[in-house]
Amino acid sequence: MAPMDQSLRTENRPSVCPHDCPSACSLDVEVIDGRSIGRVRGAETNTYTAGVICAKVARYAERIHHPDRLLYPHKRVGPKGSGQFERISWDEAMETVARKFLEAERDFGAQSVWPYFYAGTMGYVMRDGIHRLRHVKKYSGQYSTICTSTAYTGFVAGTGKLAGPDPREMGVSDCIVIWGTNPVHTQVNVMTHVARARKERGAKLVVIDVYMNPTMKQADMALLVRPGTDGALACAVMHVLFRDGLADWDYLNRYTDHPKELEAHLRTRDPAWASAITGLPVAEIEAFAKLVGERKRTYFRLGYGFARSRNGSVNMHAASCIAAVTGAWRHEGGGAFHINNAIYHWNKRVIEGQDAIDPTIRKLDQSQIGRVLTGDKEALYNGPPVKALIIQNTNPVTVAPEQELVKKGFAREDLFVCVHEQFMTETAQMADIVLPATMFMEHDDIYAGGGHQYIQMGAKLIDPPGECRSNHEVICDLARRVGAEHPGFTMSPRELIDVTLKDSGWDSLDSLEKQLHIDAQPPFEDAHYLKGFAYPDGKFKFKPDWTSVPSVNNGAMGPWQKLPEFPDHFPVIEEATEEHPFRLATSPARNFLNSSFTETPTSKAREGRPEVMIHPADAAPKGIKDGDLVKLKNVRGEVIIHARLFDGVRRGVLIAESIWPNKAHVGGRGINTLTGADQAAPYGGAAFHDNRVALEKAPT
Ligand SMILES: Nc1nc2c(c(=O)[nH]1)N[C@H]1C(S)=C(S)[C@@H](COP(=O)(O)OP(=O)(O)OC[C@H]3O[C@@H](n4cnc5c(=O)[nH]c(N)nc54)[C@H](O)[C@@H]3O)O[C@H]1N2
Ligand SMILES: Nc1nc2c(c(=O)[nH]1)N[C@H]1C(S)=C(S)[C@@H](COP(=O)(O)OP(=O)(O)OC[C@H]3O[C@@H](n4cnc5c(=O)[nH]c(N)nc54)[C@H](O)[C@@H]3O)O[C@H]1N2
Ligand code: SF4
Ligand SMILES: [Mo]
Numbered sequence: 001m002a003p004m005d006q007s008l009r010t011e012n013r014p015s016v017c018p019h020d021c022p023s024a025c026s027l028d029v030e031v032i033d034g035r036s037i038g039r040v041r042g043a044e045t046n047t048y049t050a051g052v053i054c055a056k057v058a059r060y061a062e063r064i065h066h067p068d069r070l071l072y073p074h075k076r077v078g079p080k081g082s083g084q085f086e087r088i089s090w091d092e093a094m095e096t097v098a099r100k101f102l103e104a105e106r107d108f109g110a111q112s113v114w115p116y117f118y119a120g121t122m123g124y125v126m127r128d129g130i131h132r133l134r135h136v137k138k139y140s141g142q143y144s145t146i147c148t149s150t151a152y153t154g155f156v157a158g159t160g161k162l163a164g165p166d167p168r169e170m171g172v173s174d175c176i177v178i179w180g181t182n183p184v185h186t187q188v189n190v191m192t193h194v195a196r197a198r199k200e201r202g203a204k205l206v207v208i209d210v211y212m213n214p215t216m217k218q219a220d221m222a223l224l225v226r227p228g229t230d231g232a233l234a235c236a237v238m239h240v241l242f243r244d245g246l247a248d249w250d251y252l253n254r255y256t257d258h259p260k261e262l263e264a265h266l267r268t269r270d271p272a273w274a275s276a277i278t279g280l281p282v283a284e285i286e287a288f289a290k291l292v293g294e295r296k297r298t299y300f301r302l303g304y305g306f307a308r309s310r311n312g313s314v315n316m317h318a319a320s321c322i323a324a325v326t327g328a329w330r331h332e333g334g335g336a337f338h339i340n341n342a343i344y345h346w347n348k349r350v351i352e353g354q355d356a357i358d359p360t361i362r363k364l365d366q367s368q369i370g371r372v373l374t375g376d377k378e379a380l381y382n383g384p385p386v387k388a389l390i391i392q393n394t395n396p397v398t399v400a401p402e403q404e405l406v407k408k409g410f411a412r413e414d415l416f417v418c419v420h421e422q423f424m425t426e427t428a429q430m431a432d433i434v435l436p437a438t439m440f441m442e443h444d445d446i447y448a449g450g451g452h453q454y455i456q457m458g459a460k461l462i463d464p465p466g467e468c469r470s471n472h473e474v475i476c477d478l479a480r481r482v483g484a485e486h487p488g489f490t491m492s493p494r495e496l497i498d499v500t501l502k503d504s505g506w507d508s509l510d511s512l513e514k515q516l517h518i519d520a521q522p523p524f525e526d527a528h529y530l531k532g533f534a535y536p537d538g539k540f541k542f543k544p545d546w547t548s549v550p551s552v553n554n555g556a557m558g559p560w561q562k563l564p565e566f567p568d569h570f571p572v573i574e575e576a577t578e579e580h581p582f583r584l585a586t587s588p589a590r591n592f593l594n595s596s597f598t599e600t601p602t603s604k605a606r607e608g609r610p611e612v613m614i615h616p617a618d619a620a621p622k623g624i625k626d627g628d629l630v631k632l633k634n635v636r637g638e639v640i641i642h643a644r645l646f647d648g649v650r651r652g653v654l655i656a657e658s659i660w661p662n663k664a665h666v667g668g669r670g671i672n673t674l675t676g677a678d679q680a681a682p683y684g685g686a687a688f689h690d691n692r693v694a695l696e697k698a699p700t
Contacts, residue, residue: 019122031462037060045517070423073088075093101478112140115131118393125445126470165332165528167190173197177292179319181215182588184218207219210227229278234567255324266567292322297328300319300336370403397662400672417433419433425595439468443470546682584656586655595661632654632694634694658671
């Protein structure tokens with residue numbers, strides 16, 4: 001810590017953005033008087049994030065010094081959800097949590113306790129330490145499906161691992177295809193490299209999305225597809241590549257599994273077929289195929305968004321296949337990229353307490369928290385009910401699907417809930433015990449970029465306000481009180497970081513701090529799979545064995561028996577019906593990050609209010625005008641929201657940029673009232689952008 005006695009000294013210190021964003025930007029933070037945060041800028045030292053950060057984090061002083069931050073432990077004194085809390089001591093709070101956990105364990109078995117977490121911070125010590133407590137105590141596991149399952153599964157299906165060409169190579173591409181991600185909102189740094197490629201090489205930017213978002217507005221070629229139809233588009237593109245002699249047969253023969261069968265399979269998947277499914281004109285599909293067929297240095301930047309459908313894994317895989325047909329992988333600036341998880345070869349043995357894992361313990365589906373808490377037998381794997389929760393880094397009473405069930409579950413009188421949070425979120429509001437949490441500049445942690453290749457240290461810069469404690473402190477304290485023993489509970493965050501670096505084949509914390517960060521980018525031939533893909537035979541799989549996709553297997557789920565053998569349109573999405581004629585996607589808002597930043601004044605002001613975008617021609621016959629309140633309804637519930645007429649969506653498609661708190665909506669029901677928690681094939685995942693709904697003018 002900086003000494004407190006020098007008045008108003010400003011120093012600039014390095015840090016890392018901890019939020020759940022592929023960019024993990026390197027930050028340059030003004031620390032004022034050793035106590036508070038001034039301006040936050042991007043640090044130039046990181047050659048990927050390169051001094052650029054998003055506006056919401058540039059204004060971080062607003063969040064870290066927010067007057068509404070939780071500062072002290074509280075216990076509930078009124079009815080559940082009443083918001084009536086009373087300040088208590090840390091000791092009383094932790095004693096209560098421990099007692100409730102021990103009682104649940106005694107009466108219903110250890111698996112009636114469910115530590116529930118997600119990626120509100122991406123630091124490994126603070127995010128993943130909760131597993132250590134879980135494993136040592138044999139509490140219920142969490143199968144983390146809310147974000148990545150469909151996307152990861154689809155990418156790994158082809159390549160065998162989660163890695164790809166250096167993201168900085170986008171800057172030397174001749175064509176960049178931004179597919180199902182909206183980087184202007186969700187990972188702004190992609191645009192830096194796109195700008196470079198356009199300037200230096202005259203590169204073309206293609207954007208494939210379901211609405212004319214700010215990224216698509218910058219595109220040379222804008223492909224507006226119907227939600228959940230990207231597999232069909234990918235197939236037609238490959239059809240054209242084979243048909244027109246634009247396939248790289250030398251590459252196909254050396255590096256892929258069944259190219260001849262793929263070609264034959266695609267003969268019937270022509271642009272006219274795909275046009276009927278995707279809504280794209282045939283000419284646009286032909287032009288896109290020609291562009292990527294001729295420009296071998298094409299970088300397919302594949303996002304999460306187009307995988308958040310019930311057929312999302314198939315769509316992700318199909319898109320990645322295009323790079324194998326053109327042989328783009330061979331070229332600098334070419335190939336397909338989703339995320340760089342595999343390059344770090346993390347060994348989080350100590351942080352997660354992996355030596356204590358008991359594989360017989362159930363792993364409850366994170367996305368099905370509503371079903372789990374309302375006693376759905378299948379969701380509970382026929383095991384004991386969940387009687388006690390500790391929640392860190394996530395806000396399920398806003399972000400999880402099937403909100404009606406989620407709210408019902410959290411309202412249970414016999415459920416004990418402890419929420420460790422920075423703000424009084426809608427989840428904290430439902431708690432019995434609320435604990436105040438530190439923010440990233442108030443604790444030590446380590447971060448690795450998903451959208452780039454740096455390992456970075458984010459050191460504590462200032463003391464936390466009030467009595468805030470870090471996740472690590474809370475987990476270690478609770479462990480002591482419930483009798484959980486593990487070396488990790490007695491180590492400091494810095495010791496955990498050091499041992500994790502060493503276990504993972506990186507040097508040490510000392511050396512990381514000296515270098516500022518580690519550039520973990522593998523050599524070109526590895527990143528481009530020139531020595532083969534990550535399957536035993538070294539081949540890219542056009543015909544994946546869906547039920548043995550490595551590293552993501554929790555047992556096949558959803559309608560996996562129906563998965564197509566080859567890339568295809570997998571018709572398991574919530575197609576529109578007469579009763580529910582609209583398809584709704586819940587794409588991310590620019591000034592929020594999931595439900596974070598919904599508390600900061602500038603973000604709230606910039607976003608305005610919850611709105612749904614409707615094509616004017618869909619609105620007119622229903623008498624809906626811009627700014628009217630409308631009702632969206634499906635089998636899971638209904639939502640009242642303001643209409644925004646916008647011709648950048650297709651007819652029959654609705655977009656609600658998310659995730660506003662439920663309470664920001666008239667009637668108190670947020671957008672996740674409408675989203676489903678049924679598991680996508682083959683390894684689960686929530687289909688947030690795949691919802692059929694009815695639309696009508698709300699009664700006034
Ligand atoms: N500002 C902001 N930044 C964020 C977040 C946020 O909420 N706000 N969330 C963070 C998190 S947790 C994550 S996982 C990442 C996710 O970041 P992304 O990879 O960008 O994924 P999504 O945000 O789900 O959606 C991206 C785009 O996919 C589009 N999309 C939806 N359905 C389809 C489809 O069927 N086909 C196609 N082609 N496109 C479709 C959406 O309209 C949206 O524009 O962003 C992170 N960054
Ligand atoms: N409709 C719709 N719903 C969605 C999505 C969508 O696209 N559409 N996206 C989904 C996706 S991809 C995701 S990842 C989820 C994410 O949803 P959440 O997991 O809720 O996401 P965040 O807002 O990133 O973080 C949650 C909380 O973590 C807290 N937090 C941050 N750091 C710390 C810390 O160090 N300690 C503690 N104790 N708390 C901390 C923050 O204050 C915040 O309230 O939402 C999903 N829900
Ligand atoms: S772009 Fe993402 S990683 Fe970078 S500062 Fe913004 S939220 Fe953080
Ligand atoms: Mo996410």
